[in-house]
Amino acid sequence: MATTDDYYDEDYNSTFDYGSLPAPCDLQNTWQFGSRFCPVVYSLVFLLAVVGNVLVLCVVWRYRHSRRGPCSFNLTDTFLLHLAVSDLLLALTLPFYSVQWAREWLFGTAACKVASAAFSLNLYSGILFLACISFDRYLAIVHAVSAGWRRNTCHAQIACAVIWVACLSLAAIDIQYREVVELPRSDIRVCQLVFSHGDSQKWQVSLQLVSMVVGFGLPLLVMLYCYVRIFRALCHATRRQKRKSLRLIVSLVSVFLLCWAPYNGFRLVDSLQRLSVIGQSCSLDHALDVGTLVSESVGLAHCAFNPLLYGFVGVKFRRELVEMWKGLLSSVGLLRLDSWGQKRHRATGPFSSESENTSYSSVVM
Template sequence: MTTTDYPDYNDYNGSYPMVDLSDFVPCDVGETWKLIRRFAPVAYSVVFVLALVGNILVLCVLRRYRQAQRGPCSYSLTDTFLLHLAISDLLLAFSLPFFAVQSADKWVFGKVTCKIVGAMFSLNIYCGILFLACISFDRYLAIVHAVSTGWRRNSCHAQLACAVIWTTCLGLSAIDVQYRQVGDVNGVEVCKMEFPKESSKQIMVGLQLLNLLLAFALPLLVMLYCYMRIFRALCHTTRRQKRKSLRLIISLVVVFVISWAPFNCFRLVESLAMLDLFKKDCKMAHVLDIGTVAAESLGLAHCALNPLLYGFVGVKFRRELSQMCKVALGPRGCQELGNWWQGSRRRTAGSFSSVESENTSRFSIMV
């Protein structure tokens, strides 16, 4: 693909309203496409493999822990939310191979699969940050307000909250079921959001701002408030174990923010451009396209990073993993693995589109 003619505004994200093309100059998208086709399939594939292995391991550890407990509500509230977070990350990872194939070649899986995979992708993007917000709120109640131990032992409350989250996010992902279509984009079949022409711009801006609000801004405010209050409470205590118990959940939140903040910033800029608050020329469109895909890949990597955080800071996770290791590898194999793990930790201790008139990045999986 080289320098394009004036685009069909029904491409990519479901059609821009018809506009006067006399002000627009065609942009060269050939280099952009080449970069995306080289980078995106590799990034999606790596994230898929790491997330698959890591989150399955987390689920195995949590299952082993539950076998030692009694009753359907035997998990703590935090463990319940972490369980659902791992499931959400795993389901998100399952959608990535489909989009890796699309980035490398084209969408070959049909219309029904396009709708299902798109909905599954959106569902678990929403669920992931909401479960992190729930974890922070649970810690806030336990530490700042010292909610009674008897109430906290009953994870049925958390199961109910998780059911509400899954149901709500399932409703939000129905937008993908409704509007996801397989269509032609510059001669390539892609799975894209396609809205009615007469209201495409308004719907696109509305969805992007809704995603920014519900899937990033509001949950992030909840997390920041909860952890600020928690840190204030911990300033008045010397209990080491209480401080250590926060390392896992704080790390999860920090990684999520670092992962998803760049992507949301790029999409906010796209929305402002769609609202005609500034003019998007070819150079800016190229930067936004490349930046959006790179930031999106960084965001998707969070579903592979969460299991690594369990291994580094989760005391209970390390204990249960050690027991699994002894059963699977035997004492000698487990000792060798432990020596390698300690050496690895010592070595790493120091590091902790484009046409100007298009409404949004054509290369992103999301709206």
């Protein structure tokens, strides 16, 4: 996990021979800041992400349980389902790192490898599923792909399988190289990547560049292209539709940028420093440490924002959620539903519009 990798010079953690190396910068202030900041923020993100994504999964399960067959809703709904699973699994790894920052890594080497791999897997996959949702909306609106094709989830399942496999290959690095080691000149044990001394900088920079491309640059380009084309296609829509679409498009891109751009900016500076493009100093190292900690926490909060942006803004989703709560209250005798008030499910999916049209705003508003 980047939480510890980016804060300590890999040369000191991978060779275990500190006598021949220059003394590292003092990490005590960074660790003290992280021990106060990270447990609180990670716990808050964990709670919000679990509640939001569990509600999304409950609504999806309720809807699919009421329909027959695996293709009961469209491509966007399928991507949202995988996004919720990915965000939920990512959130479930955060308590491990909260404990690490509060004390140290207490869970052993096997848990270190598994938790780190799960973190990387779901971090990459969640962002790529956001790009898939953007591309599906682009096909449906700009190119007016038929509703029947979009309801066939076979295409989405293939795309999701490719994403999971690709992200699993990236997460395999954590399985191979994650270890529990003691920080230099300290008895604190942490879970982090450990490379040989000669390859440490090369591997660290390579992984950071791959992470920035796969986990930020490529998805951002896809989202920008798709949403710009979507908005241009809606120029002839009604004024109210245009206003709602503009608000939503701006909010989706802005939240993604605000969450992940600062973190990737700090990682880029760190990579340039490791390549000796930028001079090294303890003051710069401390600024990068603290900046990476804070910006990473903001990025992780995106898994708590996704249910709000991609689920709760949808008319049908909110309606399904209300009906689910009515059913629960009715089952315990707190609410009585008349037969004429029961929800009648449609085949367009819990996150879709009331009708299969090509209005972007009606799909998610």
